[in-house]
Amino acid sequence: MRGALHDRIVARLVAERQSQRLTQAQLAERLGRSTSFVFRYEVGARYIDIAEFIVIARALDVDPYELLRQAEAEG
Secondary structure: OOOHHHHHHHHHHHHHHHHOOOOHHHHHHHHOOOHHHHHHHHOOOOOOOHHHHHHHHHHOOOOHHHHHHHHHHOO
16 A cells, blocks of 8 residues: 555655656666656556665665655655
8 A cells, every 4th residue: 555655755766866867768777677667656656665665766876764764754
């Protein structure tokens, strides 16, 4: 079940990707995944689990634990 915290986490991942001026395709390439994988989790059509979250954050060169703290604090 997806909740508000998950939505805030995804929003932070999207904002970080955009601030780095990366396209979904470029992030997908870093992840070794399809562009549709990135698109689907960004629009809420796919739930990301904790392992995927950590891999995505690291691909964006963001501390996943700090990102979680920030998303939690926003709630």
